[in-house]
Amino acid sequence: MTQPENLTAPALLGEFSYELRPVERGYANRTLYINLNDNVITEKPVSQQMKDLFTGGRGFALKLLWDAVTPTTRWDDPQNELVIANGPICGITAYPGSGKSTIVTLSPLTENVIDSNVGGYFAPFLKFSGFDALEIQGKATNDVIIFIDGDSGKVTIERDSLEAVDAHLIGNALTERFGGNEKGKRGISVLSAGQGAEHTRIAMINSTWYDVRRKEARFKQAGRGGTGRVLRDKKIKAIVVKFTDMGGDLNGVADMPLIRKAGQRINKEITDLDDVQNQMRKVGTANIVDVMDHFDLLPTHNFRYGSHPDVSKIDSKVWKEYFTQGVPDGCWLGCTMSCSHGVDHFLLKTGPYAGTCVIVDGPEYENAAGLGSNIGNFDPQKVLELNFYCDTYGIDTISVANCIAFAMECYEAGQITSEHTGGLELKFGNGAAALDLIHQMAKGEGFGVIVGQGVRYMKDYFAREFGADPVFMHDIGMEIKGMEISEYMTKESLAQQGGYGLATKGPQHDEAWLIFMDQVHNLLPTFKDKAEALHYFPMWRTWFSLHGLCKLPWNDISPANNKQTKEPAKVEEHVENYTWIHQGVTGIPTTTDTLLRQSERVYNFQKVFAIRMGRVGRQHDYPPYRAMGPVTVEEYESRKERYDEQLKRLLEIDPTGMTTEQKMTELRKYRLAQYELMMDAVYERRGWDSNSIPTLEKLHNLGMDLPEVLEVVEKARTSIA
Numbered sequence: 001m002t003q004p005e006n007l008t009a010p011a012l013l014g015e016f017s018y019e020l021r022p023v024e025r026g027y028a029n030r031t032l033y034i035n036l037n038d039n040v041i042t043e044k045p046v047s048q049q050m051k052d053l054f055t056g057g058r059g060f061a062l063k064l065l066w067d068a069v070t071p072t073t074r075w076d077d078p079q080n081e082l083v084i085a086n087g088p089i090c091g092i093t094a095y096p097g098s099g100k101s102t103i104v105t106l107s108p109l110t111e112n113v114i115d116s117n118v119g120g121y122f123a124p125f126l127k128f129s130g131f132d133a134l135e136i137q138g139k140a141t142n143d144v145i146i147f148i149d150g151d152s153g154k155v156t157i158e159r160d161s162l163e164a165v166d167a168h169l170i171g172n173a174l175t176e177r178f179g180g181n182e183k184g185k186r187g188i189s190v191l192s193a194g195q196g197a198e199h200t201r202i203a204m205i206n207s208t209w210y211d212v213r214r215k216e217a218r219f220k221q222a223g224r225g226g227t228g229r230v231l232r233d234k235k236i237k238a239i240v241v242k243f244t245d246m247g248g249d250l251n252g253v254a255d256m257p258l259i260r261k262a263g264q265r266i267n268k269e270i271t272d273l274d275d276v277q278n279q280m281r282k283v284g285t286a287n288i289v290d291v292m293d294h295f296d297l298l299p300t301h302n303f304r305y306g307s308h309p310d311v312s313k314i315d316s317k318v319w320k321e322y323f324t325q326g327v328p329d330g331c332w333l334g335c336t337m338s339c340s341h342g343v344d345h346f347l348l349k350t351g352p353y354a355g356t357c358v359i360v361d362g363p364e365y366e367n368a369a370g371l372g373s374n375i376g377n378f379d380p381q382k383v384l385e386l387n388f389y390c391d392t393y394g395i396d397t398i399s400v401a402n403c404i405a406f407a408m409e410c411y412e413a414g415q416i417t418s419e420h421t422g423g424l425e426l427k428f429g430n431g432a433a434a435l436d437l438i439h440q441m442a443k444g445e446g447f448g449v450i451v452g453q454g455v456r457y458m459k460d461y462f463a464r465e466f467g468a469d470p471v472f473m474h475d476i477g478m479e480i481k482g483m484e485i486s487e488y489m490t491k492e493s494l495a496q497q498g499g500y501g502l503a504t505k506g507p508q509h510d511e512a513w514l515i516f517m518d519q520v521h522n523l524l525p526t527f528k529d530k531a532e533a534l535h536y537f538p539m540w541r542t543w544f545s546l547h548g549l550c551k552l553p554w555n556d557i558s559p560a561n562n563k564q565t566k567e568p569a570k571v572e573e574h575v576e577n578y579t580w581i582h583q584g585v586t587g588i589p590t591t592t593d594t595l596l597r598q599s600e601r602v603y604n605f606q607k608v609f610a611i612r613m614g615r616v617g618r619q620h621d622y623p624p625y626r627a628m629g630p631v632t633v634e635e636y637e638s639r640k641e642r643y644d645e646q647l648k649r650l651l652e653i654d655p656t657g658m659t660t661e662q663k664m665t666e667l668r669k670y671r672l673a674q675y676e677l678m679m680d681a682v683y684e685r686r687g688w689d690s691n692s693i694p695t696l697e698k699l700h701n702l703g704m705d706l707p708e709v710l711e712v713v714e715k716a717r718t719s720i721a
């Protein structure tokens, strides 16, 4: 089954044949295990208990990783795993957005468990090839390509023979090689990173699908937490899955008419209403750049401000013009929302591919905000060039944007100088310098390598090596738990501060996005309201990752009468759709509570996993003050009227005659105290104690009282008492 690695031997290092069999009610009922230390490949059965407790997708991946590591395992130990999972609903084509992979590993950024989801065809093809999850442990000696052939039932590990080192070339070369003809290429999906993933911790994994119209591989990204660094640390050049016999009913579902009923209902909404709602089919998530700016929520100059006079240069109208219109841009079959837009024939001006024309996948909102306003870059051409190179080098656009913005603010504040940056003038708006940094990250040289280790790393490094002020950097470094905060301003939304601070994996908006409910519509006035939202929405969003679903069709389109419903933010009609498709796939009678309990079990398990890996106590759950209020005099004075009014109304302090510094001190005390109260309310609602540890009662109630889980919790409680 396996062969010893030998540089002169044929390229095949490991081989495994397995029985092809149909999916049953959403499950392939086995997972695939690969160890790159010795090229062992094997399959593992999925037990009923695994399904009952962990559901699938992120739940399966967490359970497999838990069993593989110990509390002392580090991200770059061979013992760490990269786990890629799908979920029972993943792969259906009758409901939009059903093709997501979830990637789970120990993160080089957070030094703890991370999950990140991604579109493309990998997850469904993995399932139809026979596996609910792929688990990769160990490290190869030289670069390898893993190939899962779902057509013939064979898995191979081979030595990499590609010259290509970046994702856009790797993806296309392997689609061509393993797909062969047009039909074959449609059945290929490739996971890969790029040169940047070898030198940075903010590295991500690209996932492809073959775009039949453009005749090229397209890309989506599992951006968060540094998963690409783990991929390259294991010396995996690419993972390829092949499944060419695609059809619409491969999930072995229990009740296809029920699934179709839900699909027809939402597809009609998308057809009828998308154009008058968010225009996802024309602009994708970039439609909200202008909206965010309007409500002072668009991160600008390292989250100092929420709007900018030049926003019209990078707003939704600009991207609508750039995007090729009228082509089906779905990242999985049947996704009528089709929001994965691209800019065709983009001529690169810098870097190793200067002078060539490429497809830029995006920009999505996060890229436009991060690589645009947050670094003060309002040149759309540079946003596109940055977007392309981040993707092909395997660098997360959100993290890199915050890293560059942080370095720029440190530079402008005199904390670091051009001597430290190797001559780069890191001023806000210098998009060319941002590109230089990214090319340095790919080459593994220069100041870019330091920036590419993340904001948390830079804070320590700048203080230690350059004598920069640690207190100032702590306030302005936009990371929590080691991961960079995604691109939304939270100063005026306490609930969203909690959405970021209290997220187990780190500050990513796929847990909770409450800014509009809280700040714009004022629907969460009390701590109880905020706590309820910070319970419900993370549970709901977790559910998508258990099943391989995209979040966007849940609330980026809504029924015509949604605003008249009791709780429009929940989009109850779509929640009902999800109960139908869950029941339709699995045959299990389903209510909303069935789905929320699935999430709560896994959410609490992930929390205990993080505790097991050493993150014990509430001190890990605080955002930097920049996410809570004005750090600098300049920030305060830019919104003086707002803050002065808050001092009067909320603190009953008359700001007349006070210096700006005095006012900032009072406001800061107030906001920090509010955050503490919010934390306590959320912990209580989630069934956690005041040290952010799930209670035994909660774990018993969820049936998540496994002996190994209780042991971790009891040990943590004793250690902190």
Ligand code: SF4
Residues within 6 Å of the ligand: 096, 097, 098, 099, 119, 329, 330, 331, 332, 335, 336, 337, 338, 339, 340, 550, 551, 552, 553
């Ligand atoms: S809504 Fe967009 S991101 Fe989600 S599955 Fe569809 S095309 Fe992909």
